[in-house]
Amino acid sequence: MAAWGAHHSQEVPVHAVVRGGGSIGARHVEVLRSLGLSVDLWPVRPRPEADGVVGDDGGPAACATADLVVVATDTGRHVADALVALDAGAARVLVEKPLSPAAVDADPLSRHDRADRVRVAAPLRGHRAYALVLGLVRAAARPLSAHVACQSWLPDWRPGRDYRESYSARADEGGVxxxxxxxxxxxTALLGPPDLSWAALDRSGPLQMPAExxxxxxxTTPDEDRVLARLDYVSRPGRRHLSLDGPDLRLDWDLLSHTxxxxxxxxxxxxxxxxxxxxxxxVMARQAAAVLGDRSAEEDPAAPPTLPEALETMRLCDRARGADHRSTPTRPDRRTS
Known part of the structure; x- marks a missing residue:
């Protein structure tokens, strides 16, 4: 595979670094190698020296020659690890979701002079179904009414492991x-920037954990679309879907049956x-190819969000945590958002 990026020769094999050796980091390594990239794994926890594994002494140097650095560490260190990669000279950085615990935590990354080289993982945009839905929404008459749902039972996510020990249960890094x-x-990519009207969070329930x-x-959106979203860890059987209704379109996207x-x-x-x-x-390969090709969302629906786009979604989450209107649905004060 030819190298991307103006500062790389076409004869130099594409080089990637994956920061973080957990399950998602290992999957990124597998996907990138399947695309023909030379990949170094830079784990957080020390590992025995092996081919394709670098330690803290060699990690920054590996990032310096990387066409892509994937940050797949714990949420609380995403920003710091992305800054290390940018400072080292990485051509592009893809940060796993969520970008940071709160939008304000990403300020150092936003201020970096190479912040435009950062993308944030959003593999659902890599679904062929998403590309179809995007085209239908763009052609549809407005306003639309949308219902978004992602519901499951958290203990089923990682059988054999206590869910209360996972990052999902942590109040500072997890929660739905x-x-x-x-x-x-x-x-928000389909319908436009969100103007939060109301939010309710459940911090008590059957799972007995600190996070919501x-x-x-x-x-609502600038096109006067109305969106209702339900996210939870407490539903069986699981459900993941988008429903849209409008003047000339009715649509259902089932993300579990991929229809x-x-x-x-x-x-x-x-x-x-x-x-x-x-x-x-x-799906992850489509995302990686879009990042390496420097393709925008207008050019390729699979392209993950830019840093400003990801921050807009993070601010929606922050506003929801601050609003949490359980009885009086009033708009949050935008001065504090």
């Missing part, structure tokens, strides 16, 4: 607003299935 931020990302177990948000059904204004029903959306490696 951070963990399930992909749903908020694609909703469920969140319900309502917002889209839309009905046009004349009543014609159209069904689409996207089997390869079920393959996480395929």
């Amino acid at each position: 607003l951070r963990d399930l931020v992909h749903e908020l990302d694609y909703a 177990q469920a969140a319900t948000l309502a917002w 889209v059904v839309h009905v046009s204004a004349d009543g014609r029903r159209h069904e689409h299935a996207f089997a390869d959306d079920a393959d996480r490696n395929v």
Whole structure:
């Protein structure tokens, strides 16, 4: 595979570094190597020296020659690890979600003179189904009414491991607003910037953990679309879908069956299935290719959000935590958002 980036020779193999050796970091290594990249793994916890593994002494030097650095560490250190990669000279940096615990925590990254080289992982944009839905939304008459849902039972996520020991349960790094931020990302990418109207968070419930177990948000968009989103860890069986209704379109995207059904204004029903959306490696490869190709969302729907776009979604989460209107649905004060 040829190298991308003006400062690299076309003859130099593409080089990537994955910072973080957990399950998601290992998957990024697998995906990038399947694309033909030379990949170094830079784990947080020390490992025995091996081919393709670098330690803290060699990590920054590896980033200096990297066409792409993927940050797949704990949320609380995402920004610091991304800054190390940028300062070392990495051509591009892809940060796993969520970008940071809160939007303000990413300020040092936003101020960096190479902040435009940062993207934030959003693999749902890499689904073929998402590209179809995006095209239908762009052609639809407005306003639209949207219902977004991502619901599951957290103890089922990692069988054999106590969910209370996972990052999802931590009040400072987990909770559904951070963990399930992909749903908020694609909703805002499809429909436009959110103006939060109301939010309710559930911090008590059957899971007995510090982080919020469920969140319900309502917002409007510049096109006067109305969006209701439900995110939770406390539902069985799971559900993950988007429903849209408008003057000339009815649409359902089922993210578990990887199908889209839309009905046009004349009543014609159209069904689409996207089997390869079920393959996480395929979807992540589309995302990586978009980043390496420096493609924008206008050029490629699979392109993950830029830093400003990701921060807009983080601010929506922050406003929801600050609003948490349980009885009186009033707008949050924008001066504090």
